[in-house]
Amino acid sequence: MRNQYRGFTTVNLSRPGQRRVFVLLILGTALIFSIAGAFAMFQAKNSMQTSDLSKVTSHLSDKTLVMLIGGEVPYLQEHVQAYGIEKMVSRLIFEMATSIDFRDPRTFLGRELPLFALFDTEIDVASSDVDYTSIPIESPPPPELEKEILKGMQGSESSNDEESLPDAELRQGANTKHVLIYNTHFWESYLPELGETNPGKASDVDKNVTQISKYMAKQLEKMGVGAMTVQRKYTWNSSYAKSRKMVQSVMKQNDDLQYLIDIHRDSLPRNKTTIKGKDGKTYARLAFVVGGSSKNYEKNLKLARYLHNRVNQIFPGLSRAVVIKKRTNGNNGEYNQSLSPNSTLVEVGGVGNNFEEAYRSVDILAKVLTERVLDATPVMGQPQKP
Missing domain, CATH: 3.40.630.40 (Zn-dependent exopeptidases)
Structure with a gap:
């Protein structure tokens, strides 16, 4: 039963039929999200290869990777604290966006001069x-x-x-x-x-x-x-x-x-x-x-x-x-x-x-x-x- 109260519509769920519809609606919504999540995980499992991940991590310097891992490994956390979380995030975003490592001058030229990458061999x-x-x-x-x-x-x-x-x-x-x-x-x-x-x-x-x-x-x-x-x-x-x-x-x-x-x-x-x-x-x-x-x-x-x-x-x-x-x-x-x-x-x-x-x-x-x-x-x- 619907009632108007100060501009809002209220629904009376005291009746068994209305409560049943409401519960089914919640369960149906949860089921849809569960199926969507399972499908996404299945797709990720089948499409995400180790080689795909390496294409991302290969652009990061070893210092940046250590800082990322340090967030989960207690032994390395002091490196994260010493560097600062703000600098770590900005460094990560910059390296992923540009593939440039300031300690390696080759990364400044590699993308503009394709044959320059031969020197990685x-x-x-x-x-x-x-x-x-x-x-x-x-x-x-x-x-x-x-x-x-x-x-x-x-x-x-x-x-x-x-x-x-x-x-x-x-x-x-x-x-x-x-x-x-x-x-x-x-x-x-x-x-x-x-x-x-x-x-x-x-x-x-x-x-x-x-x-x-x-x-x-x-x-x-x-x-x-x-x-x-x-x-x-x-x-x-x-x-x-x-x-x-x-x-x-x-x-x-x-x-x-x-x-x-x-x-x-x-x-x-x-x-x-x-x-x-x-x-x-x-x-x-x-x-x-x-x-x-x-x-x-x-x-x-x-x-x-x-x-x-x-x-x-x-x-x-x-x-x-x-x-x-x-x-x-x-x-x-x-x-x-x-x-x-x-x-x-x-x-x-x-x-x-x-x-x-x-x-x-x-x-x-x-x-x-x-x-x-x-x-x-x-x-x-x-x-x-x-």
């Missing part, structure tokens, strides 16, 4: 002609290719099924599969193969570095090393997180896999990525990238050094360098190399090379990797214990 070992202008560069595919990839993903029934096994190709020959070859940036291709001259167009959904992976797997099998390739289409955004799930799904079903090889194509021009052999033929030069933020960093670095040095023993200068990239200024810094202590990312040539030049180089790389695998694998096919 460390050259571990290199051929005599290699300097910072020869460091591997990643580049996203053109927007039109992204749209083509998305269209292909929408037409695939299993494209969003993370638990399904991706398209995996097991090579006939050796039964035990020790090597998995995949391509995080599967679209990377070579200009001569596409009839293009614009470096920004060196990408293709079908004619790309996945052919290099399949070729290398065949060569390994001929030499007695079990190998397999795997591929799935996905876009540039969070590509390493997506390829990680792809590799993990294959590893779950193949316990013998020890070596993970992620094949890429560099964005550098032909004069930086080509070398002529004694046979008069041209080869696509190699480069090995090690994730400095991986938990297996030391072991993966040891593997990359071995491959680089042995390749250059066979063909001096074929391997340009071993470079280390830590998680900073947009670098992934991990490159899925925490999945195995025998992981490496190898750049096979650049935009100006072609498949034949890449195949010639992969022949040598496969030979070197075969030596490594067979030396570490007993006759019975089981890996040696450390």
